[in-house]
Amino acid sequence: MPRAGLTRDAVVTLALETIDELGLDGLTLAEIAGRAGVKVPSLYKHIASLEVLRSAVATEATRELAQELRVAAIGVSRTAALESLAHAYRGYALRHPGRYAATQRAPLPGEAREEAHALAAAQVQQVVSATLRGYDIADDQLIDATRALRAALHGFCALENGGGFALPANVSDSFSRMLDGLDRMLSSWPA
Structure with a gap:
């Protein structure tokens, strides 16, 4: 079950904040999962892949x-x-x-x-x-x-x-x- 409050929009927002801090190269699923307080597999309930997340961020x-x-x-x-x-x-x-x-x-x-x-x-x-x-x-x-x-x-x-x-x-x-x-x-x- 997804973490309460974690949505696709929340994942994208975390990714936007991350790239402003770390640059585009800092955008990894592990980084976003850590910021969201979940394991990487939990992100897949909200975003299909890193490429999909990059596209959503762009x-x-x-x-x-x-x-x-x-x-x-x-x-x-x-x-x-x-x-x-x-x-x-x-x-x-x-x-x-x-x-x-x-x-x-x-x-x-x-x-x-x-x-x-x-x-x-x-x-x-x-x-x-x-x-x-x-x-x-x-x-x-x-x-x-x-x-x-x-x-x-x-x-x-x-x-x-x-x-x-x-x-x-x-x-x-x-x-x-x-x-x-x-x-x-x-x-x-x-x-």
């Missing part, structure tokens, strides 16, 4: 990120939307480094993406696309513009979370300057 983290970006972009457009979205993105990555890393997980070739994860990723994309449309970027250019924006934001966040900014300049000032450059780039995006 889905939930992507949902959280989508919600934060959506809230940040409400009621603003163009430069203000870009800045608000970028600060929300960076803030999420800094507060939840493991969860942020999980949002970057895409299915491997031949691996089916859970429908809920695909929906959460689509919600992130909708917010980003709406922000980019504020720059009058044509629909057929949205993928390229999205990739450019994502590469810049992810690169910055990955370096910051990984301790890659050791120079004495203020990191937040550097982030603001990067956003100024992105704004100029998006403002002159080729048709």
Whole structure:
């Protein structure tokens, strides 16, 4: 019988907390079982495998990120939307480094993406696309513009979370300057 109070959602929550503390590599069924106060076989009543748990974590983290970006972009457009979205993105990555890393997980070739994860990723994309449309970027250019924006934001966040900014300049000032450059780039995006 499952431990009282232990549910699939509780297991996923423990996993989310774990990856923020230990990183994605720290996500093991033994670690989660220990945190839940159960033996590993008891987890199988709630989650089928480590791969299923990783997928559930990626889905939930992507949902959280989508919600934060959506809230940040409400009621603003163009430069203000870009800045608000970028600060929300960076803030999420800094507060939840493991969860942020999980949002970057895409299915491997031949691996089916859970429908809920695909929906959460689509919600992130909708917010980003709406922000980019504020720059009058044509629909057929949205993928390229999205990739450019994502590469810049992810690169910055990955370096910051990984301790890659050791120079004495203020990191937040550097982030603001990067956003100024992105704004100029998006403002002159080729048709």
